[in-house]
Each structure stands twice: as structure tokens, then as C-alpha cells.
Amino acid sequence: MKFILIPFSLLLVFPLFAQNDPTEREVTVEDLQMKTFPSDTSAVAVLLFDKGEHILLGDMSFKRHRRIKILKKEAFNSWGTVFLMEDESNIGKIQGTTYNLVNGQIVRTELEDNAIFRVPSGKRRTQIRFTFPNLHEGSIIEYSYKATEKNGWNRWIFQWDIPTLWSEYSFHASLWIKTPVLLGNIKPTVSESKHDGHYHRWVLKDVPALKDEPFMVSAQDRQASILFWPEGLTWGILHAAAQDFVGYIPQTKGAKTLREKALAITEALTDSTEKIRALSAYVKTQVKWNGICDRIPDSPLDVLKQKKGTAADINFLLGCLLEAAGFKPVAAFLSTRDHGTYIDQYPDATQFDYLIYSVRLKRKDLFLDATEPLLPYDVLPERCLNGKAFSMLYMGYRWLPLTSPAKDKTIVTAEFALTAEENLQGKLTVDRFGYDAFAARSQYQGAEKDKYFEHTLLQKSWTVAQKEALQMEDVNTAVREQYELSIPNQVIVSDNKLYINPYVALREDINPFPEAVRTYPLDFPFQKEKILLCHITIPEGYEVESLPENKNITLPNNAAKCSFNISLDGNRLSVVSNLKINETYFLPNEYVSLREFYTRIIAKQTEPIVLRKKS
Template identity: 30%
Template sequence: MKLQTSTLFYTFLFILSAGLCQVHAQDLPAKFGKVDDEALKMRVYEQDTSAAAVVLSDYGYSYFTYSKGFKVVFERHTRIKILKKSGYDAANISVPYYQRNSKKETVYSIKGYTYNQEDGKVTKDKLESKAIFDEQTNENWFAKKFTMPNVKEGSVIEYSYTITSDFLYNLREWEFQSTIPVAYSEYNARIPEYFYYKQEQQGYLRFDESTNTKSRDRFTITWSSEVTPGMGGGRTPGGSSQVEATSDVYRWVIRNAPALRPEKYITTLRDYQAKIDFELQTVKYPNELPQVMTGNWEDVTKDLLIADRFGAQLNRKGFFKAEIAAITAKHTEPEQQMIAIHNLVKRSVKWNNKYGIYTTGTLRKAFDNKTGSAAEVNLMLTAMLQDAGLEAGPVLVSTREHGRVPQGSPMLNKFNYVIAHVKLGDKEYLLDATDPLLPAGMLPVRCLNGQGRLIKKDDQRWVTLKPTGKLTKYFNGELTINPNGGLTGKVTESSTGYDALSLRRTILEDGQDKYGEKISKEIGNYKVEKPEFQNVEDLNQALNINYNLSASGNGQPVDVIYLNPMLGKGETENPFKLEERLYPVDIAVPIDYTYVAKFVIPDGYEVEESPKGAIISLPEDGGKFMYIVQREGNVLQIMSKINMLKPVYFAPEYPYLKEFYSQIVAKHAEQIVLKKVSSN
């Protein structure tokens, strides 16, 4: 949002008052340039003895200045203890900053030291300016990067920097947690009464301290002279005036924040990180009406639909008219037209792995070059669907790695992807043409992240980004156990849904021979021969793999045969290792894994021991594990079935989920024991 200048030609000169200086000079958690012996002598962080590094203190402060317009100044001072070699990465620092058109952020006053204790003396290595370099990450984002010098096990590093920003809309956010433990984190913000920011707190940690006090600041307001032309005009003299304004002074502290460590089945750790963010809601300068800075979705939708790199592209359809005419002539049913257009885009344009909600060029250029970004591919898909007369519109998405989208005020920077929405009667479909292996109506896992925003003039709303299928695997084996402990038989593995999507990609990328070798490695002590693949490229059919399976045994009959009936396909490790988990378990799609194996017992042997059947259920119909053992004559059948019925399990369900998998792992480890029958 653009801040409007005063109609009275006010120029605000922000003068730091005594009150501001006092806040800025308050006792800090660490004084730059001085490290105490305790920090240097630390060998283990008591709160987390496994930590390779720990943030001893992290202090941030945001305040406002005025120089040809208001600016936000952000200061940071960070001190880190390196405990192990595996913690050296904490000495690699990146400071992101943003530039757009004439507005910019400037990073300056970068200082840093590395402290070591050698022979009882403290050495101090300075970060040299020549070790600091700039890197451009995309069109608008840059980073100052540096590595602290002479880092060793036991080092203490500290650095500080200042950022001045022209962008007032988003006050600098503050992250209280990191991938290493944080012993002390403090953020201060001093905000003049002219600006009202909505604060958004995130994470599972509570503030140890949170205060909001008021302070009076002095401002000098100057205005330039103004010439009014025409009859009755003249010059209005310039001048200046001293005013006092109230500022909100905020302080937040969190102590002993645990490290954010990756666990299986999560979107991004940033979704659960303890942090505070700000969004500018209103601006009210003296003698002016308030300016509402936060838009609404109706206005944002209207702007997007006429934006040259978004909605305007949907109106430029001439270059594919012939292709759409051919499809609509061949297919009369809307659903068949949708599928055909989806296939056309997948064949015609390859995704270049670039994200974003805006096109970088025209859709015509992407079509001619046969490659484009996610926005270009799926806006083209939307345009073609509309040209066929189907009710279609684009949907803004934030991918799983990009993080959740707050549904309050519209913030387009929270989105990084576009898909297509189609409504056919009372049915709705979400389409993505970036992956040639995706059937129509199935989203890639990266897009299964909460809700997306449908951008249509007469139908703007949130749509749920849910999976339309499961991750379905089916194993069927018919095997004969030999007296020497060997085994021979045939196996069919069948996959549909998201499992088939993943397998098809692997098989097509690696080749069928290489994938056959991969099956052998997964199964372990068994030999896989003559693998046959069915429906690898037919996306509407189950993907089947048939092969012969064998194990050589001992070469001669044995008295006792031991066999794990899961044949290397069982769960061998619990993916949930934490004692407690604060954030949800997000598996993205429901799981349906069925394993059936029939074993023919050799003549002269009896079953001395076999696994017992079991049925284990998660609370609230969250899932079920069934293990069934049946015997008919000399045939022993084992069936294992794992059903995870929900895509997301919340933190209170974690203990049940962990125990659920513990019992599956234990059951899958059980063996069949066959004993040779005595001839007497």
C-alpha cells in the first residue's frame, strides 16, 4: 500500500526524545564486544545436552525515523555458542533484504567477532568487511552473507547489523525459535501513534515477558511554502511546529526456547515456530483523515483480475483457439472436455520448477517456448477451460514448504502458487497441469496445504485443498517354503492414487531395470526376477508390478525354519520418536496399505509358532491396523492392513499415533517358526 503525503505538504522530522533514548539504552542481555568466562567455558548446554550450538542471546529492536518519509529501523545483536563441529553452520549468516522499484531496504553497520579461549587467554577475531558479500535470490530479494572467522569447537560468535526500510506495511517480524536452542530472545518495538499494526503471534511457546507501555515523543513538523495560482491565489508561507505524540513501546521475551527439529510428516517448521508478525492496518497523520491500509478480498480480487501478469492474461486466448475448438468438437461432455484440456496443457508446456502467483512473461510466450512457471502453466489451463465455456477460475495457493496462509487480511506475499478451479454442475474440481503424471482432479502433495483462495469476479472464496484419493498400496504373494528354508513364488504389487503417482515418476526417471534392482534391495535377502510392469503410463489404471521371488535357503533340509512373513515389506522403524510433539502430524493424504501373503508349508513340517492376530484402532476413527492369521491345511495366510484415515492428526493424538506404530513395528517383526515332524 502506498502512503499518501499530506495535503498540507507536511514533512515530519522525527526527533528522538529522551524517552526513546532511555528505552534504547536499557540493560541489554549482552553488551557487544564483551563475553563472560561462563560462555567461553561452556561445553554443554544444560537445557539440551545434544545441542551442537546454542543462541546465547538474540536481541532485536524496531523503531521509526523520518528522512524524506517515514522509515523503519531494525537493529539486531546476536550471540551464539559453538559446541560441536556439527554446529559450525551457525556461523554462516544470511541477512535478507528487499528492494522494489525506488523503495528499498538497506543493510549497514555489520559488525562481528569470534571469541576463543586459548591457554587461558581470550582471543578475538574481527569480521572483516571484505568477508561480507551480496547475493540476489530473486527479482526483489537480496541477502548480505558472511561467515564468522576462526570458528572452532568452544567458540563464541557475535554479530550485529542495522536495516533501514522504506516498507512500513510489514514491520520486521521476530523469530524466537531457531533450528538450534535459544537461551534468550528479546524483541522490542516502538511505534508512533500514527501507525496501527495488527500483531499476529504464532507458535506453542508462551512469552516469559510481554509488556506494552506508553511514551511521549517530540516531533518537529515542517511544511514548505505553497504557491496557489489564479485569482485570489498567492503564496502560503512555510513553517514548522513542535508537537508531542504518544508511542507504544512493546517488549517480548522468551527464555530457553527449544530447537525446532524436523519430524516426519510436517509441512514446514516455520508454521510452528514461535514468532511475532505485524501488518499495518491504519495510518493517521495529524490533521488528516485515517488511511485504511489493509484491503479486503473483494478489492484484491478486482485488482488481480485486471493485473497484467495475472488476470489480464486470461483474456488473451487467440493463440490456442484452434486446439480448444478441436477438443469441444470431439468431446460433448464437460468433464471429458476438462480432462482433454488438462492433458493438452500437460503435453504442450513443461513446468520449469519456478513458483509464484504472477507470470514472468505472456501465456503466448510460455506456449510457444513449451515451458513456463506454475503461474503460467495453470493460468493457461484456466484460460483454455474458460475458452471452452467451462466455469473456471484461478486459485492462489501456498505450498506446504511455503507455509500456512492467514485468512484474515489479504496478504498476497503469503501465496506462491496457482492452480485451476472448475465447477461442473454441483461438482468442483481442482486441477494442476505442472506434472504430466497427475490425473485431472488430483493435486500434487505440495499443494495439499489448508485452503486456497478462488479468484473470480462472482465467486471469490476459500476452497479446501484436500486430496481426492489415497496413498494406496497392495501386496499379494503366493509362495512355497522349501525344506531347506528357501522360498519361491510370485508377487504382485499394485498401487493407485498418490503411491502410483510417486512410483510412476521413479520408474520413468530411473527405468524399469533399475527399479527392479531397487525392489531387490528393499526386500533384502530375497531375489527378484522377471519384473513386469503394467499401466506405467496409463494414469487411469492401477500400476502393477509382477515378479518372481525366491530365497536360496541352506542347500539341504533343516529341522527348524524361521521366516518373517512380511518379506521385507513390514514397518521396521517407528517414524514417531519424540516423547511429545507440539505440532500436528500432517501426512497429507490418507494411507491404505494391504499386505497379503500365502505360504505353502512343506510336507513333513508343522507350525510350531506363528504371529497372533491383532486389531488396533486409533481414537475417533483416526485409523486401524489389522493383522490376521489364517490356516487352511498346509497353507498359512498372513494379512496386514494399515489404514490411516485422516490427512492430519493433531498434537493431542500424537501419543496414540506413536503407540499405534510401535505395535505395528512389533507385530511386523514376529516370525513364523516351522519344525520338522519326527519320523518316529
């Protein structure tokens, strides 16, 4: 038997939560006097209870009741404002209350109906938003609502980014059964099932906050939750159902018009790659992505007319044009990085939130997405690089790894001379490729041109005589930045010696992995590469006393590698460093090695070139 020791101070604040149903308990003066949460003093709020209930007796109904303690103002936006989504459901009257302690008395402020706003959020969805009135640090907020639903439910979440004292979920289904699947590492405190599986109830108590770690996919992957899987559903059934709205492109309304457009775009082209590039460019210039990820498209002609659409709208339009141009595009569902990783042993379309298409070209599967005009036609957005895609061929399905031909790559080339003031002066060129080029173009497009350079590798201490950004328009080329500048603080003078640090750019000043241990895997979306080519002319009257040793730092199986090479040719020093992250997925037991890899790089980049005056 496992015992959980509750701190005495916590019992004083919430004396009955560990034993009794808190939804039956009124807010007390002691609750409102609470200033911090003893078990997690960093918590900005505490979810006192979260209770949900689904009942399927003919129609589907859902009830939810929540109570939250606000500890810090940082929780005002994340928890003091509530967002609900109507997605083939109908949310009825919402009741909300704010509790405050004023002169030792509990004061209630009710949520007014006119403070609840409903706004469309993409197709078939309405967002409901309300902010609690009279909100302060120390307040307790509470809300409840009922909803009717058409298509049932698929998930209940027990764990959030704040501590949860009590999370309870139950469902009672008389006609339709789904199989509950518990996810995460925290097991229920209470779990009961009766009436031959028609009724289930779970309670989790004292659930810690879900702590984030850098370089991860969605928190959904590790939340304590329950997934409801429809019994008997298979990937084959899902494949067949999906063909009705993303597969049979030739039957699409407006196919004749789309065929005419596709032929007009491609009639002067003979190369298949150029045809695909042209069709993708047409869609990107004609339709703007509205930021919504989904998998069910609207009519492509309507999307063209409106000049904007969701990811599914835009990519279905591209698929229709490809079909009209003589290609055989294949629809594929995927789960974006924010949506989480799909679980292949539980077939369910709700695990996906994005639609793309692929074309078989030169014995390779070419993934296509037309939502980002600043990416090349054959490069998927970062959000899509998550595991595998559910590719739906006409006669069946297959799983395809979501890979990208691009990486995040930066090359810095520098040509410097040492001035009398011990500054490095000269020219510096930055070439950005792949996802680094996309980030640069996005920044350039969204900012005033001079402000673009505020977000580059320029430092405030540098004196820049000239700067220029080139090749911003052609997404198939690298972005180039050119500078003429003077850099101080790279040279230390001591007696008759000069200590030069040649790593003027792409330097790892701090370890990106500061924590000693790691709980979850690291999941980079793409490979990374940083190359520095730095040439320094030695001033008259000096000679080299010592150079840092050339060195390769590597991880097993060449998962990551960093090389350092310094050479001297006459009075010209050449410094070449190359950092490559070749693998994108590292297990927790590989984290220590990766952290040490960066520690060694940082140490290596502090080793100076030593010059001395000639005797």
C-alpha cells in the first residue's frame, strides 16, 4: 500500500480535500487567506477541483465544474480568462463567481451574461471567452456549465501547468461504448467501473503541475489524461471514411474550373518539378493561411474566392490543382507538434489536426504544404515535423516519416584585420539556409527594414559602418547579410602579447541544457548546422606564439559533431568551426552526453590565439 504524506500546512488551508469531495464544500476564509501553495511555491494558481461528467442516455450531455485559487497576477490571463470551444456541441448557460476576502468577510462577484463573448473560430467552431470580474491576487474563481454534444467525447485531462488538488471525471453510457485509455505516469487515486462497463469514474488527487522542458513536442504527450477510443475502429475504417472528403479529388465541385487553372499555370512547363513548384506558388499567392490547423477542407473554389483559408482548405486546393495537372496527389493526415504525438495502437481521427498532400516523384515521396509563402515548395513548416503521416492511398494506407530536405543552417564568413586600437575590423557575411532563412524572411517581412538587424547576430558594442540584407525575395536561395564593422573586446593586451578570441559569431555563450537531468526525450524538429569561417590578418611586428589545438568533439553514432581547425598561412590566420546536430531525437539517458558535448564546445571557444611582439 502506498501512502502520500500531506504537509500539515496544506491541511490547514484545505483541511478536507484529501478525504472528501471538494465540490460539496463552500469557499472558506482560510481558503482566501492562502498566499502560496506549500507543495509548489512557484505555482501562480492552484486548481482546487475540476469535475466533469458525461451522460449518454439518448442524447449526449456534459457537465463541468471548476474552482481555482489565484495566487499571482501572472495567472490573470492564463486562468482568470476562460476560453471554451463549441465544436459540434452546444454550451448552455455559464455560471461564474469570483470570491474575495474584504475586511474579513467573503465577498462574491457574479459573472454577468454580457461579459461572455462568442466569436467564430474557423469552420464549425465558436470560441466562448469570459474574464472573471473583480480579480485580484488571492481571489478564488469558480465556474460551471452544461453542454449537449453530437459526436461524443474523446479526452479528459487531469493534469495542467498548475497543481491540481482534485480532478474527477465520470461517464455513463447506455447505448454506445468507448474504451478508456489512461495516459501519463500518474495513476488514479480512485477508479471504479460498474454496470457492465457502462459507468466509469476516476479521481486523481494532488496532481503536480506539468513542468515544461525545452525542445519538446506538445505537453499533451505527457499529461495525465484519459483517451476514449471507439471500440472496433481501425485505421482501415478511418482511411475509407476520409476518402469522402479528401480523397476523391476528381469528383470535387468545380473540377472543370480547377483543371483550366492548372493547365494555364503549367502548359508552358515540361519538367514535373517545375510544374509542382508553379502550382504551389500559385496557391501561396492566391490564398492566405488564417493560422488554423485542421484536416477537413471546404470547397476549393470558395477558398479561392475568399482568398484565405485553413491549412486543410489551402492544401486541398493544391491537391486538386495537382490532380488536374496530371499528378496523383495522396492525402495525408498528421498531428502538429503543438497537437502532440499520435498513438498508433488507438485508431482515431481526432489524433490528427492537419492535412497535407504528397506526390511520388523520382522514386521519392515529396510532401507538399502551401500555407507558408516564405518556404520553398518542398519544405514542410516546422509545426508539421512530428513523427509520421497517415498517408491515404486509393487502395489503402501507409505511415510515412515526416522528414524535410532542409535543415537550420547558418554560415558566417569573416575577413578581419587587427587595428591599432586592438579591434577586429573588416567584413562579415552571414548566409542563412533552410529554416534559418525562413525565420530571417519572416522577421524581415514583419518589421521595418532597419529593425530587422536588431534581431540578427549584431551586438550593441559593435560599430557598423554598412549593413545590407540580400536575396529576401527568392525563397529558393539563401538569405545573405553583409556587414562592414569593427568589433571590440575580442582582443586582450597583456605586456607584449595579444590574446585573440576568433569566435566573433555563432558562439555558444551558455549551455542550452542547464539542467543536470532530463525527464523527457529531446525532440528537435530538424537538423542544425553552424559554420564559422574567420580569417584574421596578423599585424606587423607580431608573430604567433601558440594556437589552440585542432579538435573534434563528437557524440556516439555521429549524433552530433563539432570540429575546430586553426591554421596559419604567412601572416593570415584561418579559423574554421563546424557544429552539426545530425540526430533530431535524444532519449533522456542520452541527455547528459549532449549537455557535456555543449560544455566542451563552450570551453573550446574560450581558448585564445596568442600573438607576441617580435624580438
